[in-house]
Amino acid sequence: MGVAGCGKSSLGARCADALGWPLIEGDDFHAAESVAKMRAGIALTDADRQGWLERLASMLSAHQGGVVLTCSALRRRYRDQLRAAKPGLRFVFLDLDPATAHLRVASRGAHFFSPSLVASQFAALESPVGEPGVLRVDATQPLDALTAQVVSWLAAGGRP
């Protein structure tokens, strides 16, 4: 979880590989209207995210074993909705500063997410630090180091 550009897709793919778990790429399940809004530089509302979170929650609960999901999950209530679908769900919070997030989003070329929306991601973000089952990581670390951190945290039980 984390703001646009924090590295959810990059780290999620590596963790899924390392753990041998399937990957659900959350961005693939936004409504077409939501993608059009983000492309146009209009931030999503709670209402826009509701159906998306329901789709992600039902995919999570359909998996019997381990599964990796990439999802911005910016607000506490979004995370609680996902937790309700998958008891024991853990969150890796990719913590990134606004300037680096903006730089990454602006330099990644053909992607629907408008760089003008990065500030709104930070406005929506409610830090998950202090919630159960959350690992906060420094999203500027190299991906290999981040993957190792996640895998060893889960192996140790995935507690805060």
Ligand SMILES: Nc1ncnc2c1ncn2[C@@H]1O[C@H](COP(=O)(O)OP(=O)(O)OP(=O)(O)O)[C@@H](O)[C@H]1O
């Ligand atoms: N740890 C990292 N160090 C340096 N660059 C990174 C790191 N993680 C991701 N990046 C780069 O930052 C950009 C955004 O990464 P990525 O698409 O994985 O983020 P994201 O959180 O999934 O974004 P979004 O949700 O907006 O799709 C990419 O160009 C990626 O290569």
Ligand SMILES: O=C(O)[C@H](O)[C@@H](O)[C@H](O)[C@H](O)CO
């Ligand atoms: O909740 C949201 O506002 C969205 O999920 C965004 O975070 C983007 O989909 C994602 O980061 C793509 O760049």
